[in-house]
Amino acid sequence: MKIMQINLVGYKEWTESLGYDREWKIQNFQHGFLSRLNEIAAEINSFIITYRYDSYIMLLDGVLIGKNDYILTKIKELSPVPIDICFGYGKTLLDAERNCSINIDNILLAKDEKVLVAHFDLDGFSRKKLLFDAYLEVYKIYNKLFHYAIELGGLAYYFGGDNIGIFLGVENINKIIELANSFPSMKVGIGIGNNPREALKNAAEALHTIRIYRNRKIEIVDSKN
């Protein structure tokens, strides 16, 4: 699996330079920066994951990042601080992060893997009345999925609402199906694609199919080619 990691150098110092009336400025930057990174990632059929906002992972399997520094120049222009970039390759996404190095050949010479994303969607979420009840339920499930993803070397990501994704290599398909079956009141759309954007599109299509037929909780859509 392949990734590019974008690290904001001196982000801590930048946030503290904003004075005490800063939280709104930090939130403004973080959501704006992530929004622009998402657009850049979508342009190259990738997807961005972040847990900390001072470091971002761009999933690169099946993505033509090439040696051109157009992407890197665009990202650098968006950041208030210098950025460090590393490229990682490994059997799993976690291995790829552990092997991250500045040498882009690390990924250019490596084989692209197909991307699997399991999109977990709780049943009846929008009918829950209290925001806190709804989020507490989602948070507990996210916590469980996050730990399980790490055991498989994958990355879990909260998409919003009652939607949680786990990104993995396709060899984990049976384990993901077993995991999906362990959750009552859950739909799981599994998308397999030649790049992260295609895998996510397939997962959304799989969830739509589940909603139409309503008699099953797991569906797989795979871009065979």
Ligand SMILES: Nc1nc2c(ncn2[C@@H]2O[C@H](COP(=O)(O)OP(=O)(O)OP(=O)(O)O)[C@@H](O)[C@H]2O)c(=O)[nH]1
């Ligand atoms: N990030 C993300 N949010 C979504 C997606 N689909 C729906 N949502 C949001 O998730 C929340 C819940 O939507 P649904 O899951 O369709 O509502 P629900 O009540 O759970 O309905 P069922 O899933 O059909 O049981 C809403 O805020 C939607 O806007 C998606 O593909 N990605």
